[in-house]
Amino acid sequence: METKAPNPTIIATKWALFYLGVSIVLTYTYEFLHLAQDSPIKYISYLPFIGFCFLAQKEYKDQLGGFITFGQAFNPGFRYALFSGLLTAVFLYLYLSVLSPGTMQQIVDAQGAKLAEQNQSQETIDKAAEMTLKYGAVIGSVVAAIGTLIFGCIVALIGAAILKKERTAYDIIDETPTDPTL
Template identity: 50%
Template sequence: MKTQTPNPNSAAIKWAVINLVTTIILTYGIQSLNMDPNSSLKYIGYLPFILFLILTQKEFQEQLGGYITFGQAFTAGLWYAIFTSLLLAVFIYLYLAVLSPDVFDKSLAVSQSQMAEKGMSQEQIDKAMGIAKKYGPIIAAVGTVIIDIIFGIIVSLIGAAIVKKERSPFDTPDADYKDPEPTV
Protein backbone atom coordinates (compact mmCIF):
# COMPACT_ATOMS: atom_id res chain seq x y z
CA MET A 1 0.00 0.00 0.00
CA LYS A 2 1.38 3.34 -1.04
CA THR A 3 1.20 6.17 1.47
CA GLN A 4 0.14 9.53 0.16
CA THR A 5 2.54 12.44 0.63
CA PRO A 6 0.90 15.50 2.17
CA ASN A 7 0.23 18.35 -0.22
CA PRO A 8 0.61 21.99 0.90
CA ASN A 9 -2.37 23.08 -1.21
CA SER A 10 -5.04 22.03 1.30
CA ALA A 11 -3.52 24.15 4.07
CA ALA A 12 -2.81 26.99 1.64
CA ILE A 13 -6.38 27.09 0.35
CA LYS A 14 -7.84 26.89 3.85
CA TRP A 15 -5.78 29.82 5.15
CA ALA A 16 -6.28 31.82 1.93
CA VAL A 17 -10.06 31.59 2.38
CA ILE A 18 -9.71 32.60 6.04
CA ASN A 19 -7.58 35.56 4.93
CA LEU A 20 -10.21 36.53 2.36
CA VAL A 21 -12.95 36.54 4.99
CA THR A 22 -10.73 38.56 7.34
CA THR A 23 -9.96 41.07 4.58
CA ILE A 24 -13.64 41.46 3.73
CA ILE A 25 -14.45 42.14 7.39
CA LEU A 26 -11.59 44.65 7.68
CA THR A 27 -12.58 46.38 4.44
CA TYR A 28 -16.20 46.84 5.41
CA GLY A 29 -15.19 47.73 8.98
CA ILE A 30 -12.98 50.56 7.70
CA GLN A 31 -15.72 51.64 5.32
CA SER A 32 -18.45 51.62 8.01
CA LEU A 33 -16.28 53.72 10.33
CA ASN A 34 -15.78 56.26 7.51
CA MET A 35 -12.02 55.94 7.79
CA ASP A 36 -9.84 57.06 4.92
CA PRO A 37 -8.91 53.87 3.01
CA ASN A 38 -5.74 55.61 1.78
CA SER A 39 -4.42 56.27 5.27
CA SER A 40 -1.66 54.19 6.82
CA LEU A 41 -4.47 52.03 8.22
CA LYS A 42 -4.56 50.19 4.89
CA TYR A 43 -1.35 48.40 5.86
CA ILE A 44 -3.14 46.59 8.70
CA GLY A 45 -4.35 44.12 6.06
CA TYR A 46 -0.81 42.78 5.75
CA LEU A 47 -0.81 41.51 9.34
CA PRO A 48 -3.38 38.74 8.71
CA PHE A 49 -1.60 37.93 5.43
CA ILE A 50 1.67 37.36 7.29
CA LEU A 51 0.03 35.49 10.17
CA PHE A 52 -1.95 33.15 7.93
CA LEU A 53 1.05 32.47 5.70
CA ILE A 54 3.07 31.30 8.70
CA LEU A 55 0.10 29.28 9.94
CA THR A 56 -0.04 27.63 6.51
CA GLN A 57 3.60 26.66 6.86
CA LYS A 58 3.08 25.40 10.42
CA GLU A 59 0.03 23.33 9.41
CA PHE A 60 1.94 21.76 6.54
CA GLN A 61 4.77 21.00 8.98
CA GLU A 62 2.28 19.15 11.19
CA GLN A 63 1.01 17.21 8.15
CA LEU A 64 4.59 16.15 7.49
CA GLY A 65 4.99 14.77 11.00
CA GLY A 66 6.58 17.79 12.66
CA TYR A 67 9.51 18.12 10.26
CA ILE A 68 9.72 20.43 7.27
CA THR A 69 12.55 21.52 5.01
CA PHE A 70 13.12 25.11 4.00
CA GLY A 71 11.92 24.30 0.48
CA GLN A 72 8.74 22.60 1.67
CA ALA A 73 7.91 25.54 3.96
CA PHE A 74 8.63 28.03 1.19
CA THR A 75 6.43 26.11 -1.25
CA ALA A 76 3.52 26.05 1.20
CA GLY A 77 3.86 29.80 1.77
CA LEU A 78 4.12 30.49 -1.94
CA TRP A 79 0.95 28.52 -2.70
CA TYR A 80 -0.83 30.43 0.07
CA ALA A 81 0.32 33.73 -1.47
CA ILE A 82 -0.86 32.67 -4.93
CA PHE A 83 -4.29 31.52 -3.74
CA THR A 84 -4.70 34.56 -1.50
CA SER A 85 -3.74 37.01 -4.24
CA LEU A 86 -6.19 35.45 -6.71
CA LEU A 87 -9.06 35.44 -4.20
CA LEU A 88 -8.32 39.02 -3.13
CA ALA A 89 -8.12 40.15 -6.76
CA VAL A 90 -11.63 38.84 -7.39
CA PHE A 91 -12.88 40.52 -4.21
CA ILE A 92 -11.20 43.84 -5.02
CA TYR A 93 -12.63 43.87 -8.54
CA LEU A 94 -16.14 43.10 -7.27
CA TYR A 95 -15.77 45.57 -4.40
CA LEU A 96 -14.72 48.47 -6.63
CA ALA A 97 -16.88 47.68 -9.66
CA VAL A 98 -20.07 46.28 -8.11
CA LEU A 99 -20.31 46.21 -4.32
CA SER A 100 -18.99 49.67 -3.41
CA PRO A 101 -18.35 51.75 -6.52
CA ASP A 102 -18.69 54.90 -4.40
CA VAL A 103 -15.35 54.04 -2.77
CA PHE A 104 -13.77 53.89 -6.22
CA ASP A 105 -15.40 57.20 -7.19
CA LYS A 106 -14.01 58.86 -4.05
CA SER A 107 -10.51 57.65 -4.87
CA LEU A 108 -10.89 59.01 -8.41
CA ALA A 109 -11.87 62.42 -7.01
CA VAL A 110 -8.80 62.42 -4.77
CA SER A 111 -6.58 61.44 -7.71
CA GLN A 112 -8.11 64.16 -9.86
CA SER A 113 -7.39 66.86 -7.26
CA GLN A 114 -3.82 65.56 -6.81
CA MET A 115 -3.25 65.80 -10.58
CA ALA A 116 -4.56 69.35 -10.60
CA GLU A 117 -2.22 70.26 -7.72
CA LYS A 118 0.72 68.88 -9.73
CA GLY A 119 -0.14 71.31 -12.52
CA MET A 120 -1.46 68.85 -15.09
CA SER A 121 -3.66 70.33 -17.80
CA GLN A 122 -7.39 69.62 -17.77
CA GLU A 123 -7.00 67.61 -20.97
CA GLN A 124 -4.38 65.36 -19.33
CA ILE A 125 -6.55 64.97 -16.23
CA ASP A 126 -9.62 64.09 -18.31
CA LYS A 127 -7.66 61.50 -20.30
CA ALA A 128 -6.25 59.91 -17.13
CA MET A 129 -9.68 59.89 -15.47
CA GLY A 130 -11.24 58.26 -18.53
CA ILE A 131 -8.72 55.43 -18.41
CA ALA A 132 -9.06 55.08 -14.64
CA LYS A 133 -12.86 54.93 -14.80
CA LYS A 134 -12.77 52.34 -17.55
CA TYR A 135 -9.99 50.08 -16.27
CA GLY A 136 -9.51 51.06 -12.61
CA PRO A 137 -11.03 47.98 -10.93
CA ILE A 138 -9.19 45.65 -13.31
CA ILE A 139 -5.90 47.46 -12.75
CA ALA A 140 -6.46 47.25 -8.98
CA ALA A 141 -7.14 43.51 -9.21
CA VAL A 142 -4.07 42.81 -11.36
CA GLY A 143 -1.95 45.01 -9.11
CA THR A 144 -3.15 43.04 -6.10
CA VAL A 145 -2.06 39.76 -7.68
CA ILE A 146 1.40 41.08 -8.51
CA ILE A 147 2.03 42.86 -5.20
CA ASP A 148 0.67 40.05 -3.02
CA ILE A 149 2.71 37.39 -4.79
CA ILE A 150 5.92 39.42 -4.47
CA PHE A 151 5.14 40.16 -0.82
CA GLY A 152 4.23 36.50 -0.34
CA ILE A 153 7.58 35.36 -1.74
CA ILE A 154 9.43 37.60 0.70
CA VAL A 155 7.34 36.53 3.69
CA SER A 156 7.54 32.86 2.61
CA LEU A 157 11.33 33.04 2.60
CA ILE A 158 11.38 34.56 6.08
CA GLY A 159 8.71 32.18 7.38
CA ALA A 160 10.50 29.15 5.90
CA ALA A 161 13.69 30.15 7.70
CA ILE A 162 11.74 30.36 10.97
CA VAL A 163 9.55 27.26 10.56
CA LYS A 164 12.02 24.79 9.04
CA LYS A 165 12.81 21.80 11.19
CA GLU A 166 14.69 19.14 9.31
CA ARG A 167 15.16 15.58 10.46
CA SER A 168 18.52 14.57 11.79
CA PRO A 169 19.83 11.12 10.88
CA PHE A 170 18.73 9.99 14.34
CA ASP A 171 15.13 11.17 13.81
CA THR A 172 14.54 9.03 10.73
CA PRO A 173 12.31 6.10 11.60
CA ASP A 174 13.48 2.73 10.34
CA ALA A 175 10.63 0.96 8.57
CA ASP A 176 12.17 -2.49 9.14
CA TYR A 177 12.76 -2.02 12.86
CA LYS A 178 10.37 -3.69 15.31
CA ASP A 179 10.46 -3.33 19.05
CA PRO A 180 11.71 -6.58 20.60
CA GLU A 181 9.29 -8.55 22.69
CA PRO A 182 10.21 -8.45 26.37
CA THR A 183 11.67 -11.72 27.59
CA VAL A 184 10.76 -13.16 30.94
Protein backbone atom coordinates in the same frame (compact mmCIF):
# COMPACT_ATOMS: atom_id res chain seq x y z
CA MET B 1 0.99 0.50 6.05
CA GLU B 2 1.79 3.46 3.84
CA THR B 3 1.16 6.96 5.16
CA LYS B 4 -0.29 9.54 2.83
CA ALA B 5 1.77 12.70 2.37
CA PRO B 6 0.00 15.94 3.27
CA ASN B 7 -1.21 18.11 0.41
CA PRO B 8 0.20 21.67 0.56
CA THR B 9 -2.45 22.91 -1.90
CA ILE B 10 -5.30 22.01 0.42
CA ILE B 11 -3.57 23.65 3.37
CA ALA B 12 -2.73 26.79 1.39
CA THR B 13 -6.25 27.06 0.00
CA LYS B 14 -7.77 26.79 3.46
CA TRP B 15 -5.63 29.60 4.85
CA ALA B 16 -6.13 31.74 1.72
CA LEU B 17 -9.90 31.46 2.21
CA PHE B 18 -9.48 32.51 5.85
CA TYR B 19 -7.44 35.50 4.68
CA LEU B 20 -10.09 36.41 2.11
CA GLY B 21 -12.75 36.39 4.82
CA VAL B 22 -10.66 38.63 7.07
CA SER B 23 -9.91 40.94 4.11
CA ILE B 24 -13.59 41.31 3.31
CA VAL B 25 -14.37 42.15 6.94
CA LEU B 26 -11.50 44.67 7.07
CA THR B 27 -12.54 46.26 3.76
CA TYR B 28 -16.07 46.87 4.95
CA THR B 29 -14.80 48.02 8.35
CA TYR B 30 -12.60 50.63 6.66
CA GLU B 31 -15.56 51.70 4.54
CA PHE B 32 -17.84 51.90 7.58
CA LEU B 33 -15.25 54.02 9.43
CA HIS B 34 -14.86 56.28 6.35
CA LEU B 35 -11.09 55.90 6.33
CA ALA B 36 -9.20 57.75 3.61
CA GLN B 37 -7.79 55.69 0.74
CA ASP B 38 -4.23 56.47 1.85
CA SER B 39 -4.76 56.01 5.59
CA PRO B 40 -1.82 54.25 7.26
CA ILE B 41 -4.23 52.25 9.44
CA LYS B 42 -4.98 50.12 6.38
CA TYR B 43 -1.56 48.51 6.78
CA ILE B 44 -3.13 46.45 9.56
CA SER B 45 -4.37 44.10 6.84
CA TYR B 46 -0.78 42.90 6.35
CA LEU B 47 -0.79 41.27 9.79
CA PRO B 48 -3.39 38.57 9.06
CA PHE B 49 -1.76 37.92 5.67
CA ILE B 50 1.60 37.30 7.33
CA GLY B 51 0.07 35.30 10.17
CA PHE B 52 -1.94 33.02 7.89
CA CYS B 53 1.11 32.38 5.70
CA PHE B 54 3.09 31.25 8.74
CA LEU B 55 0.16 29.15 9.93
CA ALA B 56 -0.08 27.41 6.55
CA GLN B 57 3.62 26.59 6.68
CA LYS B 58 3.41 25.48 10.32
CA GLU B 59 0.43 23.22 9.63
CA TYR B 60 2.30 21.58 6.76
CA LYS B 61 5.35 21.09 8.99
CA ASP B 62 3.19 19.51 11.69
CA GLN B 63 1.60 17.14 9.17
CA LEU B 64 5.07 16.09 8.05
CA GLY B 65 5.94 15.06 11.59
CA GLY B 66 7.75 18.20 12.73
CA PHE B 67 10.61 17.98 10.24
CA ILE B 68 10.67 20.08 7.09
CA THR B 69 13.25 21.28 4.59
CA PHE B 70 13.45 24.87 3.42
CA GLY B 71 11.87 23.99 0.07
CA GLN B 72 9.08 22.01 1.67
CA ALA B 73 8.33 24.93 4.01
CA PHE B 74 8.35 27.45 1.16
CA ASN B 75 5.91 25.37 -0.92
CA PRO B 76 2.69 25.97 1.09
CA GLY B 77 3.70 29.60 1.68
CA PHE B 78 4.07 30.24 -2.04
CA ARG B 79 0.78 28.52 -2.81
CA TYR B 80 -0.92 30.51 -0.06
CA ALA B 81 0.42 33.75 -1.58
CA LEU B 82 -0.71 32.72 -5.05
CA PHE B 83 -4.21 31.73 -3.98
CA SER B 84 -4.57 34.77 -1.72
CA GLY B 85 -3.52 37.04 -4.58
CA LEU B 86 -6.01 35.49 -6.98
CA LEU B 87 -8.87 35.53 -4.48
CA THR B 88 -8.06 39.10 -3.44
CA ALA B 89 -7.98 40.20 -7.09
CA VAL B 90 -11.41 38.69 -7.74
CA PHE B 91 -12.85 40.30 -4.62
CA LEU B 92 -11.25 43.67 -5.42
CA TYR B 93 -12.66 43.65 -8.93
CA LEU B 94 -16.14 42.78 -7.66
CA TYR B 95 -15.87 45.33 -4.88
CA LEU B 96 -14.79 48.20 -7.13
CA SER B 97 -17.08 47.44 -10.04
CA VAL B 98 -20.23 45.97 -8.44
CA LEU B 99 -20.34 46.05 -4.64
CA SER B 100 -19.07 49.58 -4.03
CA PRO B 101 -18.69 51.52 -7.29
CA GLY B 102 -18.62 54.78 -5.31
CA THR B 103 -15.13 53.84 -4.16
CA MET B 104 -13.85 54.27 -7.73
CA GLN B 105 -15.30 57.79 -7.77
CA GLN B 106 -13.50 58.55 -4.49
CA ILE B 107 -10.25 57.35 -6.06
CA VAL B 108 -10.87 59.51 -9.13
CA ASP B 109 -11.61 62.55 -6.95
CA ALA B 110 -8.41 62.03 -4.93
CA GLN B 111 -6.43 61.53 -8.13
CA GLY B 112 -7.91 64.71 -9.63
CA ALA B 113 -7.02 66.72 -6.53
CA LYS B 114 -3.40 65.51 -6.69
CA LEU B 115 -3.15 66.33 -10.38
CA ALA B 116 -4.63 69.78 -9.74
CA GLU B 117 -1.99 70.39 -7.03
CA GLN B 118 0.65 69.56 -9.66
CA ASN B 119 -0.86 72.26 -11.92
CA GLN B 120 -2.01 69.77 -14.55
CA SER B 121 -4.49 70.98 -17.15
CA GLN B 122 -8.19 70.20 -16.78
CA GLU B 123 -7.98 68.14 -19.96
CA THR B 124 -5.29 65.93 -18.40
CA ILE B 125 -7.32 65.55 -15.21
CA ASP B 126 -10.45 64.61 -17.18
CA LYS B 127 -8.56 62.10 -19.32
CA ALA B 128 -7.02 60.50 -16.20
CA ALA B 129 -10.45 60.32 -14.56
CA GLU B 130 -11.95 58.70 -17.64
CA MET B 131 -9.19 56.08 -17.82
CA THR B 132 -9.43 55.35 -14.10
CA LEU B 133 -13.18 54.87 -14.22
CA LYS B 134 -12.91 52.68 -17.30
CA TYR B 135 -9.96 50.45 -16.38
CA GLY B 136 -9.32 51.12 -12.68
CA ALA B 137 -11.00 47.98 -11.33
CA VAL B 138 -9.16 45.69 -13.75
CA ILE B 139 -5.78 47.35 -13.29
CA GLY B 140 -6.24 47.44 -9.52
CA SER B 141 -7.08 43.74 -9.46
CA VAL B 142 -4.06 42.76 -11.55
CA VAL B 143 -1.74 44.92 -9.45
CA ALA B 144 -3.23 43.43 -6.26
CA ALA B 145 -2.70 39.87 -7.51
CA ILE B 146 0.91 40.49 -8.51
CA GLY B 147 1.72 42.54 -5.42
CA THR B 148 0.21 39.95 -3.10
CA LEU B 149 2.20 37.19 -4.79
CA ILE B 150 5.49 39.10 -4.52
CA PHE B 151 4.90 40.12 -0.90
CA GLY B 152 3.75 36.58 -0.10
CA CYS B 153 6.90 35.07 -1.58
CA ILE B 154 9.00 37.28 0.68
CA VAL B 155 6.93 36.27 3.71
CA ALA B 156 7.08 32.59 2.67
CA LEU B 157 10.87 32.75 2.34
CA ILE B 158 11.18 34.22 5.83
CA GLY B 159 8.74 31.67 7.22
CA ALA B 160 10.59 28.81 5.54
CA ALA B 161 13.87 29.99 7.04
CA ILE B 162 12.31 30.16 10.50
CA LEU B 163 10.41 26.85 10.34
CA LYS B 164 13.08 24.76 8.63
CA LYS B 165 14.02 21.75 10.71
CA GLU B 166 15.67 18.95 8.83
CA ARG B 167 15.88 15.42 10.10
CA THR B 168 19.30 14.37 11.43
CA ALA B 169 20.77 10.93 11.81
CA TYR B 170 19.59 10.91 15.42
CA ASP B 171 15.99 11.66 14.37
CA ILE B 172 15.50 8.52 12.28
CA ILE B 173 12.22 6.87 13.05
CA ASP B 174 12.44 3.33 14.33
CA GLU B 175 10.28 1.39 11.86
CA THR B 176 10.49 -1.99 13.54
CA PRO B 177 7.11 -3.65 13.91
CA THR B 178 5.66 -3.50 17.40
CA ASP B 179 3.46 -6.56 16.87
CA PRO B 180 5.32 -9.55 18.45
CA THR B 181 3.62 -12.00 16.08
CA LEU B 182 5.45 -10.53 13.07
